[in-house]
Amino acid sequence: DSVLIEGGTDPENALLLLSRADKGRAVLLPVDWTRPMDELSVPEAEGCLGTAIQLVQAPEHLRNILCLLLGQVLVVRDRPSARRIAKGIPAIARIVTLQGEVFHGTGVVIAGPENRSSTIGRPRRMQELQGSLAESEGRVKEIQKRLQETEAELTRQRTNEREFENAVRQAVQTMSQANQAHQRAVLEVEQVRQRHEYQSRQLAGLDGQIQRAEQEQRQGQAEIEKNNEKIADLNEQVREHNRKLGSLPIDELQSQLVHWNTTVAVAERALKDAExxxxxxxxxxxxxxxxxxxxRLRLTEVMNSQTQLEAEKSSLHEQENKLNLQIEELRQWIDPAEEQLHGYEKKYGEQQTNQSTAQQAVSVAERYSNQAQMELTRVRESLDSLRRRIEEDFGLVALEYNPEVSGPTPLPIEGMVEQLPELTELAPEVEDNINRQRAQLRRMGPINPDVQNEYRSVKERFEFLTNQVVDLKKADADLRQVIGELDELMRKEFRKTFDAVAIEFKSNFTRLFGGGSARLVLSDAENPTEAGIDIEARLPGRREQGLSLLSGGERSLTAVALIFSLLKVSPTPFCVMDEV
Known part of the structure; x- marks a missing residue:
């Protein structure tokens, strides 16, 4: 926090301002008061870029200020170069790397990013943040207003779009109905045409049949006339034969009569057939x-119906033309509406883009506002920390409070504090001593006044837990002793019961099978409580074998012998056996 005071200006006003108001602590650099200072010589080493004053440009009358600030600062490329060069520089010199690390000639190293803001620039920063926050809030309100207008316009456009869609839907339905009516009319005309062709073919067939019938009638008439002529000839021949008959003998006449009667009958039958x-x-x-x-009547009806269908067809064509004209009008109305809708959609997309941009701006403004709030909180905390450090270093001192600065009201401790003398500067050795003492205090860490009480409570807890562990170990030993005694007692009782059951089993087996022998065998005689029990049986007249090699009935009798042995050694009030 440094303030440059140009030549010809008295720094006393700045000193009075800093002493009267709560503006923080700052470094004043009066041009008239500064004295020239020797620049640090640039060592011939790898990675050294030169002194900081050589790397900047400034007016000549600020040369002393630059020499004071940057004359003892070397700029190097990296940390290894700084470590090599730091061994040969004076204690007041500093080395700065391109990464921002500072190596002092005293051995102190400053690294890491600088997060705190300057005290003098803090009010200006707060004003700028408040101004940007107010501007962001105004932009947010304007964007919200534009967003509301856009949403209202979008609602109106959606309403118009729905109306257009309904009109288009109705037009499409009307056109579909007209197309369906036209298709029905075309289908009916086609059906009438097909019926007309079918009836024309039938009429042509009937005309042919009539002509054939008339021809057959003429042929039948000709045959009738021929038959009539034949009948007349035959009658003439009959009369001639009758005349001849009078002159012929009776027998021949009779035979001829029969012949001619037959001929007449045949002719009459042929005549009847012809008739x-x-x-x-x-x-x-x-x-x-x-x-x-x-x-002919049907043809007349068909022609009349065809005439009516032609009239209906012409009327349908007229309706179709009218519908086509209406469709064209609707299309001429729909195309601009679609273009307008497309324009509204484009505007809506732009509004959405603007909205997202505004939301991003609002988010940035909110982030800046949060950062400003955090910065303000951090500054207040740093002020409180500085006050605490001053109180820790110098005791209770009087601090001047500005009523225009927001913050907690100071406590009424006027008679309890010490008024320290005002100092314009500290001697270098005093400042170095203060820095060393502060470093030692930081390394020592905070003092815990309750550590003795904590030690006593922890010690009592340790002694209590130690006694508990001793008791637990003693209880564990007692339990292990009891478990050993119980195991020994269980082995004895088990062995006693096993021997008694084995004797009874051997007797019962021999009695049930009428001879032979059987015995119970432990699989691990050293540990009978955890061992298994096997049965080895020898039936009468057979060798000794295991239970698995016996038949089902033999195993059943063996099981009965074992059950009877157990009941005999340890009787029960009653025993129920089912399908043994």
């Missing part, structure tokens, strides 16, 4: 005429 066929031809001709008349 029947003539009648049938006449009936068929009448039926054909009736059918032709009905077909």
């Amino acid at each position: 029947r066929r003539l009648t049938e031809h006449r009936e068929s001709i009448a039926a054909g005429k009736r059918q032709a008349e009905s077909l």
